[in-house]
Amino acid sequence: MSDFIWVLLVILSLCVAAYQRLPLMNAIIVAGGILLVGTIFGSLGLLSWLVFIVVMAPFAVPSIRIPYLTKPMLAFYRKVMPEMSTTEQEAIDAGTVWWDGEIFSGRPDWQKLHAIPMGRLTPEEQAFLDGPVDKVCSMIDEWQVNHKDADLPSEVWAYLKEHKFFAMIIKKEYGGLEFSAFAQSRVIQKLAGTSAVLSSTVGVPNSLGPGELLQHYGTEAQKNHYLPRLASGDEIPCFALTSPEAGSDAGAIPDQGIVCKGEWEGEEVLGMRLTFDKRYITLAPVATVIGLAFKLYDPDGLLGSKKELGITCALIPHDTKGLDVGRRHFPLNTPFQNGPVRGNDIFVPLDYIIGGADMAGKGWRMLMECLSVGRCITLPSTSAGGAKSCAMSTGAYARIRRQFKLPIGHMEGVEEMLARIGGNAYMMDAVTRFSTVGVDLGEKPSVISAICKYHLTERSRVTVNDAMDVHGGKGIMLGPNNYLGRGYQGMPISITVEGANILTRNMMIFGQGAMRCHPFVLDEIKAAALSDEQEAIKAFDKAVFGHIGFALANAYRSIWFTLTGGYFHQSPFKDSTARYYQLLQGYSANLALLTDLSMGILGGTLKRRERLSARLGDLLSYIYLASATLKRFDEEGRQHEDLPLLHWAMQDLIYNLETALMDFLDNFPVKWLGLVLKLKLIPFGHRVSKPSDATEHAIARLLQQPGTARTRLGQGQYLTREPGSLPGELEQTLEDVLAAEPVFDNICRALGEKRSFTQLDQLAEEALAKDLISEAEAELLKRTEKGRAKIIAVDDFAPEELVAAIR
Numbered sequence: 098m099s100d101f102i103w104v105l106l107v108i109l110s111l112c113v114a115a116y117q118r119l120p121l122m123n124a125i126i127v128a129g130g131i132l133l134v135g136t137i138f139g140s141l142g143l144l145s146w147l148v149f150i151v152v153m154a155p156f157a158v159p160s161i162r163i164p165y166l167t168k169p170m171l172a173f174y175r176k177v178m179p180e181m182s183t184t185e186q187e188a189i190d191a192g193t194v195w196w197d198g199e200i201f202s203g204r205p206d207w208q209k210l211h212a213i214p215m216g217r218l219t220p221e222e223q224a225f226l227d228g229p230v231d232k233v234c235s236m237i238d239e240w241q242v243n244h245k246d247a248d249l250p251s252e253v254w255a256y257l258k259e260h261k262f263f264a265m266i267i268k269k270e271y272g273g274l275e276f277s278a279f280a281q282s283r284v285i286q287k288l289a290g291t292s293a294v295l296s297s298t299v300g301v302p303n304s305l306g307p308g309e310l311l312q313h314y315g316t317e318a319q320k321n322h323y324l325p326r327l328a329s330g331d332e333i334p335c336f337a338l339t340s341p342e343a344g345s346d347a348g349a350i351p352d353q354g355i356v357c358k359g360e361w362e363g364e365e366v367l368g369m370r371l372t373f374d375k376r377y378i379t380l381a382p383v384a385t386v387i388g389l390a391f392k393l394y395d396p397d398g399l400l401g402s403k404k405e406l407g408i409t410c411a412l413i414p415h416d417t418k419g420l421d422v423g424r425r426h427f428p429l430n431t432p433f434q435n436g437p438v439r440g441n442d443i444f445v446p447l448d449y450i451i452g453g454a455d456m457a458g459k460g461w462r463m464l465m466e467c468l469s470v471g472r473c474i475t476l477p478s479t480s481a482g483g484a485k486s487c488a489m490s491t492g493a494y495a496r497i498r499r500q501f502k503l504p505i506g507h508m509e510g511v512e513e514m515l516a517r518i519g520g521n522a523y524m525m526d527a528v529t530r531f532s533t534v535g536v537d538l539g540e541k542p543s544v545i546s547a548i549c550k551y552h553l554t555e556r557s558r559v560t561v562n563d564a565m566d567v568h569g570g571k572g573i574m575l576g577p578n579n580y581l582g583r584g585y586q587g588m589p590i591s592i593t594v595e596g597a598n599i600l601t602r603n604m605m606i607f608g609q610g611a612m613r614c615h616p617f618v619l620d621e622i623k624a625a626a627l628s629d630e631q632e633a634i635k636a637f638d639k640a641v642f643g644h645i646g647f648a649l650a651n652a653y654r655s656i657w658f659t660l661t662g663g664y665f666h667q668s669p670f671k672d673s674t675a676r677y678y679q680l681l682q683g684y685s686a687n688l689a690l691l692t693d694l695s696m697g698i699l700g701g702t703l704k705r706r707e708r709l710s711a712r713l714g715d716l717l718s719y720i721y722l723a724s725a726t727l728k729r730f731d732e733e734g735r736q737h738e739d740l741p742l743l744h745w746a747m748q749d750l751i752y753n754l755e756t757a758l759m760d761f762l763d764n765f766p767v768k769w770l771g772l773v774l775k776l777k778l779i780p781f782g783h784r785v786s787k788p789s790d791a792t793e794h795a796i797a798r799l800l801q802q803p804g805t806a807r808t809r810l811g812q813g814q815y816l817t818r819e820p821g822s823l824p825g826e827l828e829q830t831l832e833d834v835l836a837a838e839p840v841f842d843n844i845c846r847a848l849g850e851k852r853s854f855t856q857l858d859q860l861a862e863e864a865l866a867k868d869l870i871s872e873a874e875a876e877l878l879k880r881t882e883k884g885r886a887k888i889i890a891v892d893d894f895a896p897e898e899l900v901a902a903i904r
């Protein structure tokens with residue numbers, strides 16, 4: 098072999114070593130070995146060895162590497178990287194890394210994904226879902242709640258308390274239900290499909306709030322006092338963080354507490370004077386205990402030398418003197434309890450601080466930790482539950498409602514909407530299952546919870562819009578017969594709360610993901626911040642060279658992906674899902690590569706380039722959502738009938754991912770590099786097409802026809818056939834229509850004329866008189882007509898009924 102071939106082999110061995118992520122020394126040994134063979138059997142000589150040593154020595158020999166590479170790199174790093182604020186640092190420290198870390202690795206391990214256990218309900222949790230949850234759903238009259246009372250009826254409040262709906266997160270030792278996150282998610286899903294007021298009322302105390310904070314950080318006395326009372330519903334909690342001047346920028350709250358001495362129950366005690374103005378606080382008007390976040394100051398040094406202690410959380414009983422609470426906001430006609438809380442110079446003892454005086458100033462960290470769990474559960478589950486209910490109701494309605502002598506669901510334009518509703522519902526349920534299992538495994542997945550919150554609420558918005566379009570005027574006319582309009586009206590609420598969506602997509606997902614999930618970035622930041630210079634150099638050396646190897650590996654993996662289309666990537670299955678695993682593997686390498694390049698080129702300014710950050714976050718998010726979807730398909734036994742739903746979700750996610758990737762590269766600040774990267778990473782544009790018309794047709798049909806795939810899609814929703822249950826009536830009428838159609842066709846054939854599928858009761862009489870059908874068939878036609886007329890009916894009112902209906 099010629100020298101050129103031997104040199105090529107050496108370079109190739111280094112590429113393969115990098116691709117396989119071999120440690121640096123192992124890679125050098127392999128390359129050196131090939132060089133040796135080339136020297137013995139070929140004609141490689143001294144020059145080759147000299148070049149090899151000059152290139153490799155700085156990496157392999159610490160005494161060369163550290164002074165000449167590591168130290169200047171550390172100095173440069175410190176110059177370009179902005180310091181992290183305490184709130185940013187605490188937000189990043191609060192979470193843990195789970196499947197998001199695998200995605201950032203550039204090489205997700207699919208065996209690991211499928212080895213994660215699936216979510217299961219205990220018999221007790223299942224009984225709760227089948228019993229009290231069904232019961233409370235049956236007690237809700239949405240029109241009464243939303244339009245007339247602007248509140249849940251008192252018997253529903255009492256039932257929720259009695260059955261401990263507010264205590265799903267509270268441990269059994271305090272009298273709570275201590276349900277898994279997975280079970281909580283199933284409860285919220287079912288409630289959300291029935292009533293947004295109900296699901297928010299139950300969701301909030303089980304999410305971020307006094308219960309969660311007390312269990313993690315409360316003193317024994319606080320836990321023993323409050324937790325049993327919260328579990329029994331004797332206390333209703335709320336949590337007040339947001340103020341008029343600090344919404345998204347919650348760390349900037351102007352609300353304050355001043356440590357001082359004061360009189361409390363006849364004695365002089367150490368306490369705080371609190372002044373605050375909070376708004377938008379869910380459950381505040383009915384809360385008996387208010388979790389309050391404020392900044393604590395100790396100007397007289399009563400607690401120590403620190404004057405500004407920072408954000409602190411305390412529990413304030415609602416009857417505390419001077420507390421102004423009880424007024425209500427009116428959130429988009431979805432009248433769950435929500436309102437302002439204000440206080441001016443209220444004195445309370447220090448032991449009102451959650452966790453006592455020791456926890457003064459640690460409130461932000463507490464909130465971030467709890468939020469990283471809560472955001473995985475309540476809003477994503479509300480969104481998934483809403484989407485599943487939309488899929489069931491819209492599928493049934495589209496089959497029942499006819500225009501142009503056809504069910505509207507058989508029209509291609511409507512099929513597009515139905516497919517999007519079905520595909521999204523399938524994916525969203527997959528994501529809530531997977532993510533809540535992560536929480537149950539002990540994770541505090543802050544990045545994943547941001548992904549879930551943003552993407553599921555956005556998909557929910559798309560779904561409810563589609564459902565409204567398919568329902569036409571039926572969705573628009575509010576009244577007791579409308580099961581959609583209120584969900585549509587209230588949709589922006591979930592977009593806004595717990596971190597508004599624009600902020601979540603543009604700042605949080607990638608911003609925190611890159612710091613938290615990247616295998617080396619956080620180590621570099623920590624190393625650079627060390628005060629001991631020797632320690633800093635040692636730690637930085639380890640992190641930065643690990644990082645360089647990681648970046649090289651992802652560059653090789655990305656190029657390999659482009660050259661081969663990913664067809665050589667391993668997939669755990671050999672069926673029609675294999676391609677998705679291969680593509681996701683490649684895009685994970687692209688994400689890791691682009692993360693490093695962007696951070697390397699833009700440094701600290703990447704944080705301000707929100708739109709670039711958002712698109713990298715999209716890559717991360719779509720791989721996460723796709724992983725969860727593939728996992729669901731496998732957990733449910735790889736059901737053939739579910740394939741259209743799976744294919745729709747995967748193709749939609751990967752298509753969107755590719756769009757985000759191309760948009761990112763088109764807008765990369767270094768134009769020529771963006772172009773080069775586009776040619777290298779995605780030279781021919783989309784690798785995956787949008788879901789085809791045939792796939793969408795299959796989903797549309799699946800939604801309109803009872804069957805196992807449809808049942809799985811709506812699994813866990815409140816669809817009982819009890820009289821008065823609108824979802825139940827839809828299901829029953831769907832079945833009746835499908836059963837009545839062949840009878841109707843037979844009659845038309847016998848009469849020799851094509852009638853319209855209306856006035857079936859009259860047709861039944863006529864056919865019975867002519868002996869064309871049996872009594873049972875006539876009964877079916879009459880029942881179908883009754884159900885059909887009820888389903889397409891909308892409400893009307895005397896004018897005065899609509900005037901100021903909410904007292």
Ligand SMILES: Cc1cc2nc3c(=O)[nH]c(=O)nc-3n(C[C@H](O)[C@H](O)[C@H](O)COP(=O)(O)OP(=O)(O)OC[C@H]3O[C@@H](n4cnc5c(N)ncnc54)[C@H](O)[C@@H]3O)c2cc1C
Binds near residue numbers: 378594
């Ligand atoms: C119905 C409801 C219930 C709520 N319940 C509670 C509760 O129980 N307790 C509580 O403490 N709070 C609660 N909130 C408050 C909620 O968390 C805030 O509304 C939310 O944080 C957004 O703040 P804001 O409405 O002031 O919007 P702003 O902060 O004014 O934001 C307006 C827009 O700007 C965007 N934006 C802001 N900063 C950035 C950025 N850096 N990059 C990109 N976009 C950005 C936001 O995404 C948003 O779209 C509730 C709110 C509502 C509406």
